[in-house]
Amino acid sequence: MYIQTKRIEIRKKDGRKAILISFDTIKERFDSPSERNRFYWELYGRKQIVIKKSKRYVYDREGVMEDIPHIKVSDSVFIVALEQMRKMMEFFDKWEDKIELKTFPVMLDKEEMKEVEIDEE
Numbered sequence: 001m002y003i004q005t006k007r008i009e010i011r012k013k014d015g016r017k018a019i020l021i022s023f024d025t026i027k028e029r030f031d032s033p034s035e036r037n038r039f040y041w042e043l044y045g046r047k048q049i050v051i052k053k054s055k056r057y058v059y060d061r062e063g064v065m066e067d068i069p070h071i072k073v074s075d076s077v078f079i080v081a082l083e084q085m086r087k088m089m090e091f092f093d094k095w096e097d098k099i100e101l102k103t104f105p106v107m108l109d110k111e112e113m114k115e116v117e118i119d120e121e
């Protein structure tokens with residue numbers, strides 16, 4: 001089951017709007033364990049180590065979450081600013097037949113909101 005929230009609107013004067021995202025991967029729906037790993041790699045990124053001859057090369061492969069400020073609640077639960085939901089949904093839409101996704105509007109205090117806002121320096 002894939003639950004998608006297309007439009008969430010919360011009105012509050014101080015603008016501390018955020019979305020809690022919770023997902024579960026449905027192991028049986030993935031073609032292989034490597035496909036499931038790819039889902040996590042695309043989401044969170046990964047460190048790739050390549051050894052050629054006597055040299056070791058380390059590559060940091062960025063995931064979607066690298067560019068989106070968030071608060072990690074648990075392994076499959078995190079909070080993002082409302083403004084970042086479009087990017088998140090673009091990612092999750094690619095995997096909609098393999099995961100269950102739920103979103104919930106939340107209000108953050110000022111300190112927590114700083115964690116999910118993008119620095120515009």
